[in-house]
Every structure is written in C-alpha cells, then in structure tokens.
Amino acid sequence: AADFQRLLAGYAELLVKVGVNLQPGGKLLVNAPLEAAELARLVARSAYRAGALNVVVRYVDEQLARLKMDAAPDAAIEYVPAWLPDEALRMIEDGYSFLTLDGSDPDLMAGADPERLAKTATLRAAVMRPVSQKMMGFEAAWCIGAISIPSWAIKVYPELAPEEAVSALWRDIFKVTRADTPDPVAAWQAHIVRLGKVRDFLNTQHFASLHFADPHGETDLTVGLADGHLWAGVEDHTKAGVKIVPNMPTDEVFTAPHRDRVDGVAVASKPLLVRGETVEGIRVRFEGGKVVEASARSGEATFLKLLDTDEGARHIGEVALVAASAPVAQTGRLFYNTLFDENAASHIALGRAYPFTFSQDPAQSGGNDSLIHEDWMIGTPSMNVDGVNPDGSRVTLMRGGEWAIEGLTT
Amino acid sequence: AADFQRLLAGYAELLVKVGVNLQPGGKLLVNAPLEAAELARLVARSAYRAGALNVVVRYVDEQLARLKMDAAPDAAIEYVPAWLPDEALRMIEDGYSFLTLDGSDPDLMAGADPERLAKTATLRAAVMRPVSQKMMGFEAAWCIGAISIPSWAIKVYPELAPEEAVSALWRDIFKVTRADTPDPVAAWQAHIVRLGKVRDFLNTQHFASLHFADPHGETDLTVGLADGHLWAGVEDHTKAGVKIVPNMPTDEVFTAPHRDRVDGVAVASKPLLVRGETVEGIRVRFEGGKVVEASARSGEATFLKLLDTDEGARHIGEVALVAASAPVAQTGRLFYNTLFDENAASHIALGRAYPFTFSQDPAQSGGNDSLIHEDWMIGTPSMNVDGVNPDGSRVTLMRGGEWAIEGLTT
Numbered sequence A, B: 001a002a003d004f005q006r007l008l009a010g011y012a013e014l015l016v017k018v019g020v021n022l023q024p025g026g027k028l029l030v031n032a033p034l035e036a037a038e039l040a041r042l043v044a045r046s047a048y049r050a051g052a053l054n055v056v057v058r059y060v061d062e063q064l065a066r067l068k069m070d071a072a073p074d075a076a077i078e079y080v081p082a083w084l085p086d087e088a089l090r091m092i093e094d095g096y097s098f099l100t101l102d103g104s105d106p107d108l109m110a111g112a113d114p115e116r117l118a119k120t121a122t123l124r125a126a127v128m129r130p131v132s133q134k135m136m137g138f139e140a141a142w143c144i145g146a147i148s149i150p151s152w153a154i155k156v157y158p159e160l161a162p163e164e165a166v167s168a169l170w171r172d173i174f175k176v177t178r179a180d181t182p183d184p185v186a187a188w189q190a191h192i193v194r195l196g197k198v199r200d201f202l203n204t205q206h207f208a209s210l211h212f213a214d215p216h217g218e219t220d221l222t223v224g225l226a227d228g229h230l231w232a233g234v235e236d237h238t239k240a241g242v243k244i245v246p247n248m249p250t251d252e253v254f255t256a257p258h259r260d261r262v263d264g265v266a267v268a269s270k271p272l273l274v275r276g277e278t279v280e281g282i283r284v285r286f287e288g289g290k291v292v293e294a295s296a297r298s299g300e301a302t303f304l305k306l307l308d309t310d311e312g313a314r315h316i317g318e319v320a321l322v323a324a325s326a327p328v329a330q331t332g333r334l335f336y337n338t339l340f341d342e343n344a345a346s347h348i349a350l351g352r353a354y355p356f357t358f359s360q361d362p363a364q365s366g367g368n369d370s371l372i373h374e375d376w377m378i379g380t381p382s383m384n385v386d387g388v389n390p391d392g393s394r395v396t397l398m399r400g401g402e403w404a405i406e407g408l409t410t
Ligand SMILES: [Zn+2]
Pocket: A252, A254, A318, A320, A342, A347, A375
C-alpha cells in the first residue's frame, strides 16, 4: 500500500511536470472520473507545490450520461446548451492547462440506442468545436493520462476480482508511463529524445505516401500524405512555447494524410470503441481517399453511423506509426481505450487532421476536416511499412512491425 | 437496504417535485459532494422522468479547498477568476433550476489560517455576488437539501461507527424532511399551509419591532423591523411564478430587520460554523443596529474576522422565528450545519437581507447589505417573543419557545 501511494504520487508529479509541464503561477483544470479523487488530490498538491495559482477539478459521473440516454425525453437528447464551450474558452484565454484523467467503462453505452448516441455526440462535438480547435492548435497546454477504475479494469482483466483488476491495471499504467522507474522524469526525457529522432528523420524525407502491407493479413493500403505535411510525436509546444507531452503513454509518430489520396484495404488489428460500444472486425476499402466499403463483425451499425457523421468522417486525418514492441503492446492486453491501444499499434484516424501536422494551410494542403477524430488500429507484428518518394522509390520504415530505418537505432 | 433505497428515491423525488418544483422541459443543475453519486443519480432519474431537458451534476471535492488553503502559495489565495460567475449567470438566463445537496465536514477548515480563509471567502463572495443576488431575488428556482456523508455524520454522532453514523444522519434527514411519511409530497403541502398561516398573520401586523427576552438566559434584544418589511417562509415564488421550497427542512418564518434599530444583548444558543470552524459561546451587544461588543468562548478570532468582512457584517439582515418543538429540535442533536440548526431555533443573520422581505426599495427601508449572510441561533425553549406595535402595545408571539399567537393553532 505504501509502495502504491509512492507510485501514485510519482505518477501525479509526472502528469504535472512532464504532461502539462505546469509553470509557476500556472492554473490547472483537471477532468476526472468520480473515482479519481485520490489521484486528483495528489495532482492538485503537486501543482500547488509547483506554484500553481489554481487547480479546478471537474469530476465526471459517466453513469449520468447513460441514465440520460435511457431515461430522458427525445428533446433532451437534442439539447446542447450554447454556453457549453464558454467556460473552457475563458480558461484557455486565462492561461489554464488541461489535464484529463482518462478512465471509463468500455461498456458504458452497450445496448443504448445508437440513433440517440450519435445525435448527442454530433451535436456536442459541433458546439464544443471552438474548444477542440484551440486544443488541437495548442493554444493551451494539455495532457491525457490514464486512471484505473473498476468498470474499466474488469474489462481489461475479466479473470480477476474487481479489486485485483484495478491493481493490475494500475501496474500497467505505471509501467507504460514509466512511473515505476527510479526516475520517471529522466526516463521520459530519454524517451522524448529517442522517438524524437524518428520524427525528425521522417521530417527530412517529404514522402508522397506510405505503403502498409501485411503479408499475414489483408491490409494493403497506400496513404498519400498531405502536401507539406509535418510529422509530430511525443512532445509538442504550446503557442506560448511550453513543451508538453499531450498523451501519456505515447509511442507514436504521426502526420497528416491527403484527404483524397488513400487507396486500398485496411482491416482493424484491434477492436474499436465507438461511443461506448465495442466495434470488432472492421474492414474498410478506400478509393480516392474515401471509405467506399465498410463492414464490421460486431457493432457495424454504430461504425456506419460514425462514418455518416459528416462528409469528412469517411476520410482520414491522421496516419501514425507505432512499433509492435511498444510498452503497451508488451502487456499483451487489449485495453478497450484509445489512449492505450493506439500506442500498441500503427493506426489511422477517421475524421479531422491536427492543424500542427501541416506546414501550410491545412485545407489547401489536402487536410481533412470533420466533427470526429477516431483512431483506428491497423498495425500488426507482421506489418511492413515503406515511405514512397514522389519518384516512386521506396524507403524502408518498418519490417515485421518494428522500426527498420537504415542507420537509425530506436 | 431495500427500505433505504425506497426512502432515498422518495427523498430525491421530493427535492425535484417540491423543492425546486421542476417543470416539464426544465433544466437542473445539481451541486453535490463527491459522496452524493447515488442520490444525484436518483435526482437525475426523477428529473428526466418529469420531462427534464438536462441535468448537470457538479461534484465538489471539499478536500481540494482544504488542500489549497494549506499547500497553495499566497498569490493563489488571492486569485478568484473573473469568469467564475459567468456559467451560473448563463444558466439562470437559460432557465435552469439549482439544487444543492448540502453535506460537508464541519471540521474541514479546523486549524487553517483564518487570514487566508477570510480573504478567499470575501473575494469569492464579491465575485459571485451577481449570482447570489439573482438567487436571492428568485430569478431561478433553487433548493438546498441535506445529504448524509461520513465526515458530517461522525461529527453529529461521535459515539457511533462511521457507517452507523451515516445511517443515523440519514434517518434524521428523512424525518425532518418528512421523507419517511407515507405521502411526503402531501405532508409538505400540509406543512406549507400550516406555517403559511403564521407568516400571513405576521404580515397583517406591521410591527415596529420584535422583543426577544429569555428569563433563563442573558438574551434581551429588541429587533426593529424594516419599514414595509414582509414576512416570508416555507414557500417562495420564482419570478416566473413557480412555487418552490428553497430549504428542506424549513420551519422558520422570517423578515427584514431595520439595519439601525437593533439594541440589546444576544447570546448564541448553538455553536456557529464559520468558514469551516466551529465558533462557540457567542455573545454580542447591539447599539443602534450595530454590533459594538462581540466575544466567543472558542473561535473568537474567526468570528471577529467575519464581523470585519465589510461595514454591513456588523448589522443584521434577517430575523427568524422557529418553534422550539420543530422537528430538527426534536432530534435533540446539534448538526453543525446551518440548514439544520437554523430550523431548530429562532435566529438572526449577520449581513445582507433578502430582497423579497421588503415591500419597497430595501436600501430606503433600512435593509442591510453585505457580502455575508450568516444565520446565528438565539432561540431557546425558554424564549419569549413579543411583537411591538408603533404605539408600544404588544402582541404575544412566542412563550417558552413555542408559538402562542391568540386564535392561531399551529
Ligand atoms: Zn494517433
């Protein structure tokens, strides 16, 4: 127990010092599930000790969202107040940093009406758009870190009793975030340098496209890259120049595809959680950048609804490379959580691109836009990835799921 | 357990249907301590079943306030964001009702720096003033109801184990709110009629002052009433015309004193909780409406700081009559909570008056104003209260702590 307390306090420190990299005099908003009080208090303590002016914790009771889905009248599903984004916008202006403690029940919305789910999610995304645009543009420092809560833990460790499942998931979180190393902050600095080298190499190449081919699977996909695309990963800089690590864990490097230059077939290597429902066995065919065929073994209706959110939901806005040996993959577990699973496998994302993955105007460069951004895992331990130059020549990037860039050890 | 669930669900229904009297298509904000998830969900369910458009629950972790008091730099104590009231103001405009589930640790701030406590409370009250003014003017429907949580329950029932203390406090809550009667909603209608008769009688009298005299105590206090004062109690009407019960329980009728016409000595009949500290043995002398002497057996420094908040903090803005036999008093417990204790005894309130206790402009009528409003119990089972007419003649209101108005059975 004392050991757990020590690890948890160190993890809180990591989220504050490396994640949002809170500066003296900084202000912090923490979004957290109800079960996160212990961690949230450690985060607040760590922030105040670092000289924070204010820490606001917004506790979220996700059961209320389910209850609304089931019990509220139809008019309630269509109601999203216009003032919803205002406070967050004021906080961004006011220099707040944003830390999200991510832990939720993967089955929260199982069996709920997909029409109602899609309607609420779409309306909400539209109203909150000014906030997500500013976040994606790094007008504020932000970080998403994981928290082990019972409803999530028992999904990841169904063979364990709830309390043991929570402990097991905490062990995974401490492991993949390096919180269990003697000096977590130093371990992150090393990781940032290591993965930064890959990102920087890719930025020297200016590939026309990436080619994913899995000799043991069906995926054979060419992802054309946006004109003047930029590779990003591990670390970002806010507009004010603060270095942050927006995702913990993070083992991806990623960039912007060209919205009209994606062709071929991609099959999901992991289930995808869409609006609380687990979608399994996704297979998609792209033509000219657009999803022209889509199927799923389970949850297909929800997946098809997602694709129909808007025009941009059938195009992709992110392509990311992750080694098959990344720490999350090493746990051997499926986490039913994007923050974790996307760092276990190479992936693409349906929906909007990140503005910071373009050197020029995103719309002019072939960047995609949408209300959604859904990461979707296609990487496998047998995946080969090449970078394709404008003249058709190729550079080996990954072989058998692992980095294989000549002259670069990672 | 099944019985408790039934009572809790009935209590939730009471808060929604009688407390804020939520209308079909209504919207509800619930402020609740972290421990209130079960009740908050029942409230949400009840609200959605009544046709609510939206229920937002804001969970408050009061430990964060204590942690800030202890660990934050001085600058943090002086920081209150200007945007703090904005969301509540937008919600008031947007027709939201406000339900506060009141449960907190009476010792939360024990031993904290009184300077820092006072500074934060004063700055916060100033920034939140536009909200409290609208609430006091009933521009929104609102209700405060109690919730049993461990830190509060063990203070009320120190002789019990925490879990039993929580159950015992729940029994008290269900009792004083009539949630344990066969038809709680009907029981409240009867209570509203009964206490309403007293309020209506007092409104026909137009007393110049009230005279409190306790033959077994030191209190001998003349409370001059504001010109054109109005008696209020049990039920109020929002500006939109919805009948609400702002406090559950409520057994008081109250009106506005004249800020410059209070004279004599008042001693507290119960401890007062000020900013998380328990102040005991308060004795105050008024002259021309102003507190000119003040002492307390414990917590005196905190009490004196409260009086120094602003000019109006040394004058009173409310005088309230409560029968010594009221349900809360019958429990025989001290609750260290204003919502409960103020409904166990007659009281006065330091600080601002309620605008709805005046028939004309409050400032012109002798109404008091301040950033604070602190109820302060002076009623005892031996207290006599007379209404004094402008010509000096007297009307018996209470004898031995009980209502004794001729011709009125209560
Ligand atoms: Zn990604």
